[in-house]
Amino acid sequence: MLTNQDRRLSVAPMMDWTDRHCRAFHRALTGRALLYTEMVTAPAVVHGDRERLLGFDGLEHPVALQLGGSDPAQLAQAARIGEAFGYDEINLNVGCPSDRVQSGRFGACLMREPELVAECMAAIREAVAAPATVKCRIGVDDQDPEVSLFATADACAAVGIRVFIVHARKAWLQGLSPKENRDVPPLDYGLVRRLKRERPHLNVSINGGIASLDAAEALLAEADGVRLDGVMLGRAAYHEPAILGQADRRLFGEAVADIDALQAIERYRPYMAARLAEGVALSAMTRHMLGLMHGRPGARAFRRILTVEAIRPGAGLEVLDRAVEAVREAEARRDRAA
Known part of the structure; x- marks a missing residue:
């Protein structure tokens, strides 16, 4: 209850x-x-x-x-x-x-x-x-x-x-x-x-x-x-x-570490894999993730990859991996320039 x-x-x-x-x-x-x-x-x-x-x-x-x-x-x-x-x-x-x-x-x-x-x-x-x-x-x-x-x-x-x-x-x-x-x-x-x-x-x-x-x-x-x-x-x-x-x-006062965007993706992956195996389209799940990288380097590339590639027939988790890699690369460029 x-x-x-x-x-x-x-x-x-x-x-x-x-x-x-x-x-x-x-x-x-x-x-x-x-x-x-x-x-x-x-x-x-x-x-x-x-x-x-x-x-x-x-x-x-x-x-x-x-x-x-x-x-x-x-x-x-x-x-x-x-x-x-x-x-x-x-x-x-x-x-x-x-x-x-x-x-x-x-x-x-x-x-x-x-x-x-x-x-x-x-x-x-x-x-x-x-x-x-x-x-x-x-x-x-x-x-x-x-x-x-x-x-x-x-x-x-x-x-x-x-x-x-x-x-x-x-x-x-x-x-x-x-x-x-x-x-x-x-x-x-x-x-x-x-x-x-x-x-x-x-x-x-x-x-x-x-x-x-x-x-x-x-x-x-x-x-x-x-x-x-x-x-x-x-x-x-x-x-x-x-x-x-x-x-x-x-808000709940729990003694837990925050979940960042990349951790959330890893936690969501098993669910996505299970739904893909049932025939659910990747885009049905990734459309809810488009704002996940808001304010981070690579956010625009992340959105573009998920928007364009996730709708293709047979698209799988490799599309998500490419989107995540775009963020990692953008953050690495930022760090090198700092």
Whole structure:
């Protein structure tokens, strides 16, 4: 069972990004961060190819399944299926602003229906022994966030939900694209801190605009007598994944050495070799690694080799070896010039 300490750092569910290969790669960098699946809709889980949608490698634990939907009975059924697959947490998406999600009456538009969210969460909680959690926005469109956030949290808390991950921005469902909704609405970290201060019995993690572990540490520090329970990294963890190699030491307080980019590749190799043997394309795995060498000599060559060569039919780990060698050579040139 996940503890409060386990939630100090999580990696956000991100569509088309945090698939099983991405999660296995991130696990090569951090043993402690809680990882999330991409959002999977409850109807897809109930009626679709479950192994394709939900299958994952045991090395990914702890890993949470994020569901999308608004039908309590269907969500309960999907949650039971997810728990049977071995997920450590079942999370409901109350934050995605895309048009497709809105048309299905789930995601961020549910911020307008806190009682329905509570019904969904009650059904999930009753269906599974794993923790049932909510990821939400602070509000949508012309809602007053001071009302909408607390209404959602209080309605869910009334049915026994204790864990909330709050993206500290409104979502504008009309007029902004999903991409713009990640940047344009202003952040309100203070409101998330207020939720924790006024509802201290809730476990509250904060998400949105957190670009570094320095920022994560600052948000986890006590301020005005309030200490948030966790931070969730999104694009920073994906585009500069090497920062996760410091997380176990810096955020979880473990007496361990940091994992650098080259070590992470060696730790990821056995997983990649196993998937290649199953017929998975190399590019399906290396696409998540393109930012790994960010800021290092040879980073551009590393990205180019993986981008161009990994998509070729039959590409294997020798492509990764060439990309790594390009970095080693660039670093050796730098050292000789120093």
